Amino acid sequence: VNAEIIAIGSELLTPHRLDTNSLFLTGQLNQLGVEVSFKTVVGDRRADLVATARIALGRADVVIFMGGLGPTEDDLTRECVAETLGRPLQRHARIVEDLRARFAARGWKMSENNERQGDVITGAEALDNKRGSAPGQFLHIDDEHGNAIIILLPGPPHELRAMFEEQCLHRLQAILPPQFIATRELKIAMIGESVADKRAAPIYKAHSAIETTILAGTPGEVQLHLRSQAGSLEEAQKRVDALATALEDEFDDAIFASRGESMEQIVGYYLGMRAATLAAAESCTGGMLAERITSVPGSSRYFLGGAVVYDNSLKSELAGVPPLLIAEHGAVSGQVAAALAEGIRAKCKATLGVGITGIAGPGGGSEEKPVGLVFHALADGTNTEVVERKFPGDRDRIRHWATQQALDMIRRKLM
């Protein structure tokens, strides 16, 4: 069973906007055993839309139209799909009444244009939109003209997602043959995509009937997506789990997540489990490490805070680094990284202290200390571990790499 996803709207043909709904829909369709063969973006011109609908209905079993369901004259999806199918629109009085009530509740009078949102293709079911005004439509054709599933969804992502999950999923499951698909998502820290791919390849070969995808996440993260389809869910799950276990043997503790968790979540999970607290002193990452850690809800339970010490005098003032140490070794050095970690740990009375100092560029590099050179330190009160790395890429990537390295050091410490 194959699908085509069509995004409608002239704004999607500008340099500014991308259709991202199709990623969500593709994930959902794949779980139903449906592969996406084509994705098309078309503007608000009637002739273009009708031509696109005709082509899609000729080559896909499931056709999903997104957008163009509003009340304005530019919203032509209903009309154009109806025209292509040769099935007239019928105005549903109940939808029009609902819309009118919606407007009245806000003290507005509904303009006549809005009634068009009550037009439903003959034979289609209207799909309620709890988060917006435009209803969707679901049509299953199974007659002498062929067999096709046609879905019309609103464009705004939160409306589309809710409508698909709540109203399309069970309708599709009732029509499509049952699927037993299991997935796993492993994440690997601080190993490059091509190295990870080379190490994974021979393991993949020993496991059949599993679809694997390797993806580079943010710097310092590689994702392995595993997906298997079988005669039963147990069988599919057994297959992906067996491959996941074999990959975990190969990559060992470089795998930080086995079900798609983020590095920040995992570090938070370990800190919580060990009842440990954390403080950070950052120079070149300028707050990015703290920002990543605190992006996790509830992080105030284990993250106390820290200092951003761009200026050298602040390395002393806020994180207790002896000025002489900076004078002797330079601000970008293993010694200063260690002092940052130890100093911020003491200052904040934390279980663990992290220090980062480096050169994010583009300026400030030298032959001895080039752009990309970063020192990371982790202090626990007894030992202080220091890791020196030379990261590739631009300022943003170097800063990401450095935060990932620091998070990975915390994770390994607590594992």
Added chain:
Amino acid sequence: VNAEIIAIGSELLTPHRLDTNSLFLTGQLNQLGVEVSFKTVVGDRRADLVATARIALGRADVVIFMGGLGPTEDDLTRECVAETLGRPLQRHARIVEDLRARFAARGWKMSENNERQGDVITGAEALDNKRGSAPGQFLHIDDEHGNAIIILLPGPPHELRAMFEEQCLHRLQAILPPQFIATRELKIAMIGESVADKRAAPIYKAHSAIETTILAGTPGEVQLHLRSQAGSLEEAQKRVDALATALEDEFDDAIFASRGESMEQIVGYYLGMRAATLAAAESCTGGMLAERITSVPGSSRYFLGGAVVYDNSLKSELAGVPPLLIAEHGAVSGQVAAALAEGIRAKCKATLGVGITGIAGPGGGSEEKPVGLVFHALADGTNTEVVERKFPGDRDRIRHWATQQALDMIRRKLM
């Protein structure tokens, strides 16, 4: 003149990857006076690719194919376009020699498969790829079969961009009628998209022949893109500048950038111009403000550093907030925000100090102090300004809003 952009590759039909090249190409094509009418994503199946090429050549003047130019059997773009056009492929000995030399330089022997990359559609010019192995192709058909421009580009973004800018742009300019297009990008702080749109609408009406687009950026930022096409560049520039001036009159100092600069850049620009320095004490934003400020290269000239003070005792220890003040008013209060700004300013010996404290959620809210409530303070040694806001959205959006508010306060102070 209209275009269709076709992205080729089965990985672009998974839930994991999006075509982003088309945004770049659309921007470039628009500057040449070419509108994009369709965007299509198709996998590596021969029949699908030929069908897609046939449809595109029937409805667009310029057709750009991206991807599928590598040496593997999945790379079918060359063959399928050649088949669709009825023009055989010709192997260019020079390209094959270049590829062989490329391999030899790395000490590798080239496999025969790679020779396929030397296959060029009859009549097309080969486009050198300085950043990868796959050459592109440029074909201008202007005969009894019609008039069309067909371009084949490699998929990796940095290869595609360089090849388009260096080798396609001047070829297209030589064929297409000359265009005189001017653009401006205004950015507005802390005003919602719909309010901004309503205020801009009557001003747009008084200025003809200008295409306008409103876009919501990160929370607290709305972009107005202006674009005009005229008989001369001066005329086009005069038009967009006149509209930009009228919009600047309407939105006054809410407009923080008039040529697309980021808020962080503008704040850095003002700090540098005034020879002022900045320090920040952040609670709920957890380092995001410092991270945004330090994302700008050279920010060490004006940003000294600061503290992330999640834990209340650190608000006192690192930013000098009297513990009694926290006990009296609560950590989330205007008084504590002001004390954070004043304390961090003194601690870091900065010209300006910023303090942020609030409730980013999802937990921690109460009836009196709900999720989204944030206090922002800016201290200059004489006065301390405090702004209380209640932001909508989830944890990430609330934190973004709060950093934008703080940056906007700094900007207005220095303006």
